[in-house]
Amino acid sequence: MTGHTPRLSGSGMTLAYDKRVIAEELSVEIPDGSFTVIIGPNACGKSTLLRALARLLKPSAGTVLLDGRDVHSQPTRTVARTLGLLPQSSTAPDGITVAELVARGRYPHQSILRRWSATDERVVTESMEATGVADLADRHVDELSGGQRQRVWLAMALAQQTPLLLLDEPTTYLDIAHQIEVLDLCAELHERQGRTLVAVLHDLNHAARYATHLIAMRAGRIVGSGQPGDVLTAALVEDVFGLACRVIDDPETGTPLVVPAARRRSGVPHPAPAVP
Numbered sequence: 001m002t003g004h005t006p007r008l009s010g011s012g013m014t015l016a017y018d019k020r021v022i023a024e025e026l027s028v029e030i031p032d033g034s035f036t037v038i039i040g041p042n043a044c045g046k047s048t049l050l051r052a053l054a055r056l057l058k059p060s061a062g063t064v065l066l067d068g069r070d071v072h073s074q075p076t077r078t079v080a081r082t083l084g085l086l087p088q089s090s091t092a093p094d095g096i097t098v099a100e101l102v103a104r105g106r107y108p109h110q111s112i113l114r115r116w117s118a119t120d121e122r123v124v125t126e127s128m129e130a131t132g133v134a135d136l137a138d139r140h141v142d143e144l145s146g147g148q149r150q151r152v153w154l155a156m157a158l159a160q161q162t163p164l165l166l167l168d169e170p171t172t173y174l175d176i177a178h179q180i181e182v183l184d185l186c187a188e189l190h191e192r193q194g195r196t197l198v199a200v201l202h203d204l205n206h207a208a209r210y211a212t213h214l215i216a217m218r219a220g221r222i223v224g225s226g227q228p229g230d231v232l233t234a235a236l237v238e239d240v241f242g243l244a245c246r247v248i249d250d251p252e253t254g255t256p257l258v259v260p261a262a263r264r265r266s267g268v269p270h271p272a273p274a275v276p
Contacts, residue, residue, distance in 0.1 A: 004032075005068060006029050006030055006031055006032050007030070007032055007066065007067055007082075007163075007164065007196065008029075008030040008053060008064075008065070008066055008083070008164055008196070008198075009027075009028060009029045009030065009064070009065050010026065010027060010028045010049075010052060010053060010059070010062065010063070010064045010065070011027045011062055011063055011065070012025055012026075012027060012061060012062035012063070013025075013026045013027065013052060013059040013061065013062035013063070013064070014026075014059055014060045014061035014062060015045065015048050015049065015052050015057060015059055015060070015220075016060050017048075017057075021220075022045045022048045022220050023045045023048065023049065023220035023221070024061075024220065025062075026045075026049065026062070026220065026221070026222065027062075027222075028049065028053075028215065028222060028225075030053070030164075030196060030198055030213075031196075031212075031213050032196055033190075033194055033196055034190075034196055034197070034212045034213040035186065035187065035190040035196075035197045035199070035210060035211055035212045035213070036196075036197065036198045036199070036211065036212070036213040036214070036215060037198075037199050037200075037201050037207040037210065037211035037213075037214055037215070038050065038198070038199070038200045038201075038215045038217060039200075039201060039202075039204060039207050039214065039215070039216050039217070039240075040216060040217035040218055040240060041218065041240065041241050041242075044217045044218050044219055044220065045217055045219075045220040045221075046200045046217055047088055047168050047169075047200055049217070050166055050168050050198065050200050051168075052064055053166060053198065054083065054085045054166045055071045055072065055079055055083070056085070056087075058072055066079065066082060066083060066164075067082065071083075077108050080107075080108035080160065080162075081108045081109065081160075081162065082162055082163060082164055083162055083164045083165075083166065084105075084157045084158075084160040084161075084162035084164065084165045084166065085157065085165075085166045085167075085168075086153055086154055086157045086165070086166070086167040086168060086170055087153075087168055088168040088169050088172065088200075089172075090153050092141040092142060092149070092152075094142065095140060095142075096140065096141055097137065097138055097139060097140055097141065098128070098133055098136045098137050098138070098139055098140075098141055098144075098152050098155075099124065099128070099137040099138065101141055101152055101153075101156055102124050102127055102128055102133075102152065102155045102156045102159050103120070103124050103159070104156055104159075105123075105124070105127065105155075105156040105157060105158070105159030105160040106120045106123065106124065106159055106160070108160060109161075123159050123161060124159050127155040127156070127158040127159040128155050130155070130158060130185060131151040131152070131154050131155040131158065131182075131185065132151055132181065133148065133151050133152050133155055136148060136152070145173075146172075146173030147173045147174045147175065147178055149173070150170070150171075150172060150173050150174060150182075151174075151178070151182065154167075154170060154182065154185075158189070162195075163194075163195055163196060164195070164196045164197075164198070165189070165195055165196070165197050165198070166197075166198045166199075167186065167197065167198070167199040167200070168199075168200050169199075169200050169201065169202065170182055170183075170186065170199060170201075171183065171201065171203070171206070179203075179206065183206060183209075183210050186199065186210065187210050190212075204232065204237065204258045205250070205256075205257055205258055207228070207232075208228040208232050208250070208255045208256040208257070208258070209250060209253055209255045211228050212227070212228075213225070213226070213227065214226065214227070214228045214231040214232060216231055216232075216236060216240055217240075218239070218240045223236070223239070223240060224236055224240075228255055228256055229255070229256055232247060232256040232258065233247055234246060234247045237258055243258075243260055243261075244260070244261040245258050245259055245260045245261055246258075246259045246261070247259070
């Protein structure tokens with residue numbers, strides 16, 4: 001831990017759904033200005049941790065601090081101006097258009113004295129353009145493909161213009177080209193606008209390529225954190241995922257590249273099928 005207190009952190013958290021405990025005594029600090037990616041196997045607590053940081057799940061013990069104050073003690077609108085979220089799965093209201101849904105990202109900035117403005121209009125337009133959905137503005141969200149909907153939800157999160165943006169599996173439903181487009185966009189938000197991003201990703205190589213800070217989880221515990229080159233080792237991948245592999249330098253970026261071990265050597269015949 002550093003001497004500087006980050007804007008977003010959690011301390012001594014017990015995270016549970018009803019009586020099913022997912023994590024205990026979990027503490028985490030999100031470095032300011034980082035692109036932090038959380039990795040780990042299914043059901044290890046990645047999304048649960050993100051939900052706690054996003055104020056969607058209240059720890060049964062411990063606290064989540066946003067700007068030094070318990071996130072649950074702050075007004076919803078105040079939190080929404082600081083922290084945006086792209087959830088893992090979202091359902092749009094029936095009959096809503098893309099432009100109308102993206103415009104909802106501006107609601108935290110509205111008040112009795114401040115109504116819809118030219119700035120709001122510009123931000124909505126820029127958010128749709130940045131995510132490649134501007135040409136879908138008048139389409140109904142429920143008519144779109146899963147990949148298109150995912151980009152619309154991302155546009156809404158961008159329209160909030162929060163300094164902190166949390167993304168739960170933002171590449172879900174996207175083909176490989178659109179996955180890279182979305183992650184490139186996230187990296188651009190991080191680099192050019194200085195936003196702090198926290199994302200849950202399943203693809204280890206995407207995580208290593210885009211993250212500036214990596215958090216590895218297993219069974220509700222953090223088992224590694226730091227720069228991708230320090231965290232993503234062959235030993236950690238085998239320990240956390242049970243996957244034998246080599247970790248080499250990505251020829252494009254120099255970041256860690258996980259290459260799973262071959263299951264069968266070339267030229268070795270498949271075993272004969274079992275006789276019933």
